[in-house]
Amino acid sequence: xxxxxxxxxxxxxxxxxxxxxxxxxxxxxxxxxxxxxxxxxxxxxxxxxxxxxxxxxxxxxxxxxxxxxxxxxxxxxxxxxxxxxxxxxxxxxxxxxxxxxxxxxxx
Amino acid sequence: xxxxxxxxxxxxxxxxxxxxxxxxxxxxxxxxxxxxxxxxxxxxxxxxxxxxxxxxxxxxxxxxxxxxxxxxxxxxxxxxxxxxxxxxxxxxxxxxxxxxxxxxxxxxxxxxxxxxxx
Numbered sequence: 001x002x003x004x005x006x007x008x009x010x011x012x013x014x015x016x017x018x019x020x021x022x023x024x025x026x027x028x029x030x031x032x033x034x035x036x037x038x039x040x041x042x043x044x045x046x047x048x049x050x051x052x053x054x055x056x057x058x059x060x061x062x063x064x065x066x067x068x069x070x071x072x073x074x075x076x077x078x079x080x081x082x083x084x085x086x087x088x089x090x091x092x093x094x095x096x097x098x099x100x101x102x103x104x105x106x107x
Numbered sequence: 108x109x110x111x112x113x114x115x116x117x118x119x120x121x122x123x124x125x126x127x128x129x130x131x132x133x134x135x136x137x138x139x140x141x142x143x144x145x146x147x148x149x150x151x152x153x154x155x156x157x158x159x160x161x162x163x164x165x166x167x168x169x170x171x172x173x174x175x176x177x178x179x180x181x182x183x184x185x186x187x188x189x190x191x192x193x194x195x196x197x198x199x200x201x202x203x204x205x206x207x208x209x210x211x212x213x214x215x216x217x218x219x220x221x222x223x224x225x
Binding site for chain 1: 168212213
């Protein structure tokens with residue numbers, strides 16, 4: 001299963017609402033869709049699992065939704081620390097795959 | 108607190124071998140499957156291998172199958188990846204990650220850089 005994220009990059013301002021889309025090449029169970037944030041030089045950090053469940057400690061401005069082949073990550077009120085690259089991941093098939101990433105930059 | 112600390116990265120010539128390790132603490136190691144994920148410079152994330160919580164099963168990405176071996180030492184709470192016949196395209200940061208019910212990876216190490224170059 002391939003995951004395609006859009007856009008590949010975006011520029012946004014502090015306070016903006018940002019939406020990132022992850023499209024799967026075939027339907028997947030929502031239970032197996034996760035989102036990660038990665039800052040330069042750091043390891044990925046789990047934000048959301050099961051498509052919409054916020055990982056403990058993650059700010060509530062992050063939310064996830066979707067089902068089937070289309071999933072979204074929304075950041076409501078972008079903060080300076082949110083500028084990073086975001087990846088979706090599916091584990092519906094063994095080993096799983098990651099999307100190519102979406103880089104969120106400062107406008 | 109949960110900690111995963113990789114070590115063993117370095118520079119190796121094409122065709123050479125290297126072993127990277129992941130020391131864990133803060134959780135019951137034998138309760139969790141563990142993964143290796145890599146990231147080539149400036150690129151995205153690629154799953155490499157997984158080992159079951161009890162070591163009974165191991166699976167690999169096609170790109171490393173037959174060359175890499177994942178293992179675990181439960182007495183030392185350590186995960187390892189033995190990499191043989193290394194190629195330039197294996198150059199990457201290698202992360203270990205804890206599996207959570209095969210649904211997502213909830214903890215990651217800081218990574219160790221492996222460079223394959225002559």
